[in-house]
Amino acid sequence: MKGYRNFFLCISIFCGLALLTLPVWATSLQEQNEILFKQLQQVHGLGDRQKGAIRRIFKQSGYAGQGNPAIARHPLTPEACGEKLDRLSINYENKAFEKICGAKYMVPLYDPATEKAEDAPACIDQFEFPDIPCTYPVVWVRAHEAALICEAMGKRICDAHEWEGACAGALEPPDYRFDLAKGVSPSVAIARMREEHNRRYSAHKVWAYGDHQEKGVCAEASYKTPGCTGGGWTQCGSNTYPTGSFPYCVSKLGVYDLHGNAAEHMNLPLAENQMASRGSSLLGYTEMKGSWFIFDNYYAHPDWCRWRAPFWHGSRVMDVKSHENYHLGFRCCKTLTPINGISKLTKLSCARKAQNIISNLLKRD
Numbered sequence: 001m002k003g004y005r006n007f008f009l010c011i012s013i014f015c016g017l018a019l020l021t022l023p024v025w026a027t028s029l030q031e032q033n034e035i036l037f038k039q040l041q042q043v044h045g046l047g048d049r050q051k052g053a054i055r056r057i058f059k060q061s062g063y064a065g066q067g068n069p070a071i072a073r074h075p076l077t078p079e080a081c082g083e084k085l086d087r088l089s090i091n092y093e094n095k096a097f098e099k100i101c102g103a104k105y106m107v108p109l110y111d112p113a114t115e116k117a118e119d120a121p122a123c124i125d126q127f128e129f130p131d132i133p134c135t136y137p138v139v140w141v142r143a144h145e146a147a148l149i150c151e152a153m154g155k156r157i158c159d160a161h162e163w164e165g166a167c168a169g170a171l172e173p174p175d176y177r178f179d180l181a182k183g184v185s186p187s188v189a190i191a192r193m194r195e196e197h198n199r200r201y202s203a204h205k206v207w208a209y210g211d212h213q214e215k216g217v218c219a220e221a222s223y224k225t226p227g228c229t230g231g232g233w234t235q236c237g238s239n240t241y242p243t244g245s246f247p248y249c250v251s252k253l254g255v256y257d258l259h260g261n262a263a264e265h266m267n268l269p270l271a272e273n274q275m276a277s278r279g280s281s282l283l284g285y286t287e288m289k290g291s292w293f294i295f296d297n298y299y300a301h302p303d304w305c306r307w308r309a310p311f312w313h314g315s316r317v318m319d320v321k322s323h324e325n326y327h328l329g330f331r332c333c334k335t336l337t338p339i340n341g342i343s344k345l346t347k348l349s350c351a352r353k354a355q356n357i358i359s360n361l362l363k364r365d
Contacts (some may be wrong), residue, residue, distance in 0.1 A: 029065045033058050034064065036130060036138070043132050044104060044153065051153040063140040068215070068324060074136065074239060075222050081134035081242035090247050090263075092126060092133045093252070101334060103154070107170040107254040109162055109333070116335035122277060124158060124166045126244075126255055128262050133244035137262040137329040142234070143286045143322035144331035146265045155332035157317065159277045159288045160266045160308065162197025162333050167208045167290075167305035169252030174275065177201070178355045181270040186285060187311055189270050194308045205304040208251035208258045209252055215296045215302070218249035221359040222293035228326075236326040239291050251305075257290075262329035264289045267317050268308075277335060283317040292327035 020065035027035075033055075041051050058064045058172035066072075072193070085091075092105065101107050101123035101224030129149065130139035147157040165171030177196050181189035209217050228236035240261050250256050266287045269275045291303035301309065313323035 015185045027069055029063075029069055031067050032069055038134070039057060039132055039135065042131055043130075044325070048155070050152050054149055057086050057152070059149050061141065061145055061324075062270060063233060063324065064145060065140060066136040067139055067240065068233055068236075071237040072236065072239060073225070073237055076245055076259075078134045078136070078159055078242045081227045081245040083274045084245060085134070085247065092244060097123075097254070101336070103334060105133070106334060107166075109165055109253065111170045111172065112167075112252070115169060117345060120171075120336060122171075123198075123334045124162060124255060126302065128243055128257055128331050131243075131331065134242040134311075136238070136240050137243055137257075139216065139238045139240070139262050139326055140324050141265070141319070141328070142324045143317045145324075146321055147267075147283060147317055148334035150330070153332055155334040156276050157265065158266045158333035159275055159285070160289065161266065162199065162277060163258075163289045163331075164306045166253055166255040166330075167251050167258045168206050169208075174277070176269055176275075178269075178271055185270050186270060187314065189309045190268065190285060190314070194268075194310070197306070197308050201306040204352055206306075207304055208250060208255070217246065218295075219246050219257060220260035220295035220323050221297070223297065224294055231325040233326075238326045240327075248301055254321055258290050258305070260295055261293055262290075262327055263328040264286065265317075265322075265328065274330075280334070286314050286317055286322055287309070288328070289298060290305060300325070327364050 037051055037055055040046050040054065044340040046054075093272060095108070097107050097117070100117055100120060100274070103123070104127045106123040107126055108117040109122045109124050110117060118357055125131040127133060129146075143157075150157050159174070161174050161176070162171065175197060177193050180192040180196060205211070207213055215221075222239045222241065224236040225235065225239065239327070240306060241259065244256050246257070246260070249259060251258060266289045267274070267276045267283050267335035268286075268287035269280070271284070274280050274282055276283060288309045291300070294300075295303065315322045
């Protein structure tokens with residue numbers, strides 16, 4: 001029996017190496033996507049209608065998927081990812097979180113200093129979409145497609161502050177300075193709000209895994225396809241790692257791959273009626289979060305948790321021509337049931353505002 005195990009182990013290793021060295025993958029993008037749709041149905045329990053809606057979004061895109069299979073060269077196979085997690089005795093399933101969030105592979109968003117996981121106003125995917133451990137993240141997806149896919153999953157796109165809280169290990173009340181957006185163009189508003197936000201948090205930079213940047217912790221040691229200078233479909237391979245293959249690249253709330261692998265689309269509201277977390281379907285503007293798979297070798301821009309990026313390739317989230325690229329993906333959030341029509345986060349925000357008002361009055365006295 002041991003001899004058979006060794007034989008099959010050798011075959012598995014050979015097949016894994018073959019996948020990394022073949023000049024052209026044997027499967028097409030459409031075939032890869034069909035496998036992906038089946039995984040979504042099996043792992044997340046999607047109904048046929050949900051699966052059909054997601055399939056239509058991918059088909060209309062023409063590029064959405066796990067990258068161009070003709071040129072992608074992944075540093076690690078899904079099988080090797082699974083073996084690594086088995087060796088480390090890591091299992092990402094969490095029944096307590098699943099009960100709170102009502103979905104698999106999601107974690108509650110809350111502030112551990114003042115709340116418990118059960119108090120969370122929302123949840124966020126543990127991994128980049130498809131939010132399944134040891135699968136390659138979906139890339140080449142536009143922001144509006146990401147929002148529609150999240151909706152089809154029974155979720156929604158995340159607001160920028162939710163991603164930041166997931167990364168920093170504490171969800172804080174929304175800090176959007178909507179007053180800075182009044183009477184000016186969106187690009188000026190975003191620049192003003194970004195400057196104010198980054199100024200506020202730059203003195204206390206944190207990464208998901210700690211208070212200083214480290215190499216080798218996250219999925220950032222891959223490389224660009226030779227000749228890739230921009231973001232062309234035939235020039236730039238999505239040389240990503242399987243999600244969750246770096247188990248120490250995790251925030252205090254239990255969210256993985258916030259640095260490296262694929263950058264992520266998020267919603268940046270310029271007014272309260274554009275906040276996804278408040279139920280908006282209008283949505284705001286595109287915000288790119290995190291970093292991608294080459295950052296150990298080329299640190300292209302800051303990626304600390306609460307850093308907000310310039311308005312790169314910016315547009316409205318729901319613009320049908322919103323940006324897509326070989327290293328740009330997304331993850332979803334989900335609003336939990338509000339209490340008496342008012343979300344827990346809103347109550348917490350109101351309580352903190354009240355505390356600030358009282359504090360200021362006491363200072364005056």
